[in-house]
Every structure is written in structure tokens, then in C-alpha cells.
Ligand SMILES: NC(=O)C1=CN([C@@H]2O[C@H](COP(=O)(O)OP(=O)(O)OC[C@H]3O[C@@H](n4cnc5c(N)ncnc54)[C@H](OP(=O)(O)O)[C@@H]3O)[C@@H](O)[C@H]2O)[C@H](O)CC1
Ligand SMILES: Cc1cc2nc3c(=O)[nH]c(=O)nc-3n(C[C@H](O)[C@H](O)[C@H](O)COP(=O)(O)O)c2cc1C
Ligand SMILES: Cc1ncc(COP(=O)(O)O)c(C=O)c1O
């Protein structure tokens with residue numbers, strides 16, 4: 001498939017995703033195409049679960065103009081379907097499975113099961129309805145609680161099989177008569193799998209009434225339309241006005257012409273099965289699917305109302321009698337859990353320092369070790385933070401493990417570690433990073449990237465024989481000796497758990513106190 005919308009990100013973000021050897025970075029290399037899968041995992045502790053998210057390219061806004069995406073007419077869509085299932089050797093079961101999986105993964109991208117668990121899939125009589133049945137099964141396995149409304153069943157084995165599969169998962173089927181008039185109370189998400197690209201004329205019962213109910217929905221539940229917003233003309237869209245207003249549209253294979261008038265916040269493409277011959281024949285210009293993903297966002301991500309952005313944290317309680325009396329052991333426990341949960345850069349921490357004029361500044365650094373003697377990181381002693389710490393040898397560290405709803409604060413005096421320790425650590429680093437540390441007069445003004453690059457190249461040549469790269473005198477470690485810890489566990493309604501450990505003059509025992517959230 002020709003990919004016109006390339007996922008490009010700035011050098012800065014790319015550098016976080018993978019570290020190419022610096023020698024491969026020329027000033028021209030500002031952008032990388034990325035192919036990282038979105039990975040979601042569940043980390044289970046006690047009876048609770050945290051949703052874990054690792055960074056994916058899909059979190060990077062796709063800023064391409066959606067005008068460059070192809071749209072299919074009703075005839076073309078049907079023709080492609082026939083080609084796939086004829087000469088190209090696909091079966092309808094296969095395509096439906098992939099289509100339904102795309103819908104489920106698109107839903108999971110935007111609507112997390114922690115907030116949007118109650119899903120109603122309304123399934124029509126054709127393949128669009130089949131996509132809805134498949135999507136519901138996958139959503140069940142993703143941790144949602146789907147229900148199905150499937151009033152006009154098809155007796156073909158494909159469909160009866162899908163129904164049996166859902167029944168075996170105890171997914172409830174609801175009749176139209178039993179659906180509440182106001183769908184907003186019982187459901188968080190409605191999958192509109194009523195009509196797809198073969199829809200024509202005006203909706204007939206019982207779908208006319210269901211669509212009417214969907215038209216009057218307010219903000220919740222959100223509507224996710226599969227391929228076509230049901231009731232819309234396949235090519236002309238909501239031409240009479242007053243049709244349903246889905247929040248998400250998952251176009252399959254390629255958007256149909258009606259999708260041009262979709263103005264909801266989330267337009268996704270699914271159906272990752274189109275062979276190049278079809279793409280070429282229909283001149284399909286579509287975004288490429290990142291990594292192993294079954295879906296990709298089309299067009300710009302929605303504008304967000306920052307003031308309305310919030311997460312309600314739900315976590316196991318953090319109680320006084322559960323925590324270690326030694327905060328270093330408690331930190332180890334949480335750190336190990338964060339590592340076990342697959343969090344990326346668990347050791348990344350914000351370091352706050354203040355200069356002698358008492359102005360604070362913060363930046364991220366990597367924790368490189370901790371024990372009862374303190375918490376160690378490495379840097380340039382002549383950097384801004386280095387000079388701050390010379391002027392005021394006290395600092396604060398902050399860890400935020402977002403996917404676990406956890407934050408740890410650590411404060412205390414700071415000292416330089418021994419030259420020997422710094423030497424040992426420096427030589428354990430990749431040679432490129434060792435050279436990088438020589439090149440970077442950290443926090444000083446650089447006229448341009450080429451200056452760093454040229455010196456890096458020169459030193460790379462110089463040390464290409466594998467000889468020892470000397471550690472710059474001004475590069476080494478700091479150790480913070482904590483006199484205060486706080487372990488924070490996010491809880492609903494902002495009633496978080498905060499357990500603070502502090503030391504009192506001359507007493508080695510830590511005092512544990514609960515602070516108001
Ligand atoms: N290649 C792909 O992208 C794939 C997409 N898939 C999905 O399949 C649909 C298209 O499926 P199809 O079965 O051709 O059509 P529909 O799901 O739209 O439904 C047709 C049935 O709906 C009835 N119908 C049509 N209009 C009305 C109406 N006004 N009122 C009531 N009922 C209506 C129609 O009955 P008729 O008697 O009118 O013929 C049919 O029973 C596509 O959009 C994707 O979602 C595949 O899953 C995989 C490949
Ligand atoms: C995740 C992350 C980890 C970082 N780790 C370090 C580190 O361990 N040491 C370091 O000197 N800079 C590190 N940096 C860069 C610093 O944030 C900062 O840009 C640099 O140290 C200069 O800060 P300063 O001018 O305040 O001294 C890291 C940046 C990020 C985002
Ligand atoms: C400027 C700088 N120095 C040092 C480090 C830590 O690197 P390492 O893990 O190789 O010690 C980082 C990490 O991001 C960094 O950006």
C-alpha cells in the first residue's frame with residue numbers, strides 16, 4: 001500500500017525511542033519513520049489491575065491533511081470486497097475477523113476499559129453486523145463488558161458461530177424490547193454495527209427506532225460507527241441532517257465517501273489486509289499501519305479541552321501496616337513492581353535543585369543505583385544542576401510511575417561520589433555516550449548541532465582503535481542521602497494515600513505519617 005502519510009516525529013522524540021549511533025545522525029537526519037507497536041499490558045496486583053501503556057508512535061499526532069486520503073464509492077467498496085473474496089483468496093470469515101479486531105483495537109486506543117467498560121454492540125443483518133459481533137468478542141477479551149443487540153439474525157454458519165462464541169463467553173444478548181429507551185444509563189460505548197456499505201433507502205424496523213434513539217444521545221454513551229454511520233447515505237453522508245453523530249468512525253479498507261462529512265473527534269482506519277494490487281487499482285492513498293497495529297488514526301487528533309483532562313485514579317490502598325518501616329526497602333519494592341510491570345525508564349526521575357539566589361530548576365536524570373547510602377545519578381559537574389549543587393547541596397527527586405498511579409518524592413543533602421566510582425560507571429557506558437559526555441559542555445550555549453557532531457566524529461575516529469576513552473574530569477556522579485520520602489498512591493475522588501517518612505535530629509528511626517491528599 002502506498003503510504004502517503006508517513007509517521008514522522010522530531011529528532012527529539014525519536015531519540016527517546018531508539019538511540020541510533022550518533023555517527024549515523026547527520027544534520028539532515030531530522031526525522032525518522034517509526035514502526036513501534038502499541039503495547040498494552042495489564043499488571044495485576046491484589047485484586048486490582050493497572051492499565052499499562054508503553055509509548056507508541058500512535059501517540060504522536062498525525063498532522064497530515066486528511067484530504068490526501070482516498071474515499072471509495074459504494075460500488076468500489078462492494079467491488080473490492082468481491083475481489084478480495086474472489087481472485088485474492090480471502091474468505092468472508094477472515095476479513096470479518098480482521099475488521100472486527102480493527103474496530104476493537106480502535107475502541108481500546110481511545111476509550112479505556114477502566115472508564116468505558118459497558119459496551120453495547122448493535123448488530124445489523126449483514127456483514128457490518130458480523131463485524132460488530134467479532135469486535136464485541138475481542139472487547140470482552142480486552143477487559144470490557146459487552147452486551148449485544150442483534151435483532152435480525154442470519155442463519156448462516158458464520159453468524160451462528162459468532163453468536164455461539166459470544167454465548168460461550170457469557171456475553172449477554174439483549175432484545176430491542178429490553179433495551180432501555182435512554183441508552184445513556186446502562187452503556188458507556190455503543191458500537192454501531194447496524195449498516196455498512198450495502199445500506200440503501202431508509203432504515204426499516206426495528207433499526208429505524210434504534211437509530212432514532214442513537215440520534216438523541218448526548219455526550220454519553222459514545223457512539224463508535226463501524227465503516228458507515230448507520231442511517232447515513234453511503235456516499236452522501238448525513239445529507240438530510242439529523243442523522244447519528246458518532247464520536248468515532250472506524251473505516252474499513254478505505255473510508256467511504258460519506259466519511260468526508262464525518263466531523264467527530266476520532267476517525268480510524270482498520271482492515272489491514274489490502275494487497276498492493278487492490279491499492280494500486282483503486283489508487284488508494286492511506287496512512288500506513290504502525291508496527292503490529294490493526295488500526296491507524298486518519299487525520300488530525302482531536303483538539304482537547306485541557307481544563308477537562310483528568311484521570312480518576314483507582315488503585316489498591318496504601319496502608320501504614322502494609323509498608324516497610326525502612327523507606328529504602330519500600331522504594332525497592334515499588335521500583336521492582338514498576339520494572340516487573342514493564343514500565344519504560346522506571347529509573348527516570350525529576351531532579352530539582354536551587355541556585356544560591358534560591359531559584360529552583362528541574363530536569364530529568366536517570367537513577368543509576370540506590371541503597372541505604374543514597375540515590376545516585378551521573379552528570380556534568382559544570383552543568384546548571386552541577387553548579388546549583390555546588391552552591392546549595394540539597395535536592396529533591398521525583399518519580400512518577402503513571403501507569404501505576406504512583407509517585408515517590410525523595411529529598412536530602414547531595415554530595416559527589418568518589419572519582420573511582422565515577423570512573424567505573426563512565427567506562428561501563430556505551431562508547432558513543434562516553435564520547436558524547438566529552439563533547440557536551442553541558443548547559444553551555446552551542447552555535448549549532450554541527451559543532452557537537454563534528455567533534456563527535458573527530459573523537460570517534462580518534463578512539464576507533466578501541467582504546468580507553470578518558471572520563472572528563474567534570475563528569476561524575478552525585479549521591480542524595482534522603483532525609484524525607486513520600487510514597488503516593490492515587491485514589492478515587494482525589495483522596496490519595498500519602499505516606500511520608502521523615503527523620504528527626506539524632507534519631508535513626510524513620511517516622512511514618514499520613515498526609516492529607
Ligand atoms: N472489505 C471490507 O472492508 C470488509 C468489510 N466488511 C463489512 O461488511 C460491510 C458490508 O457488508 P454487507 O453485508 O454487504 O452490507 P451491510 O452490512 O451494510 O448490510 C446489508 C444488510 O442490511 C440490509 N439493509 C440494507 N439497507 C437497509 C435498510 N434501509 N433497512 C433495513 N435493512 C437494510 C440488507 O437487506 P436488503 O434486504 O436491503 O438487502 C442486508 O441484509 C462493510 O460495511 C463492512 O462493515 C466485512 O466484514 C469484511 C470485509
Ligand atoms: C529521561 C531523561 C533522562 C536523562 N538523564 C540524564 C542523566 O542521567 N544525566 C544528565 O546529565 N542528563 C540527563 N538528561 C538530560 C537532562 O534532563 C538535562 O537536559 C541536562 O542534564 C541538562 O540539565 P541542566 O542544564 O539543568 O544541568 C535526561 C533527560 C531525560 C528526559
Ligand atoms: C545528557 C545525558 N547524560 C547522561 C545520561 C544518562 O546516560 P547513561 O544511562 O548512559 O548513563 C543521559 C540520559 O538521557 C543524558 O541525556
Ligand SMILES: [K+]
Pocket residue numbers: 128192193194195196225226227228229230
Ligand atoms: K455501521
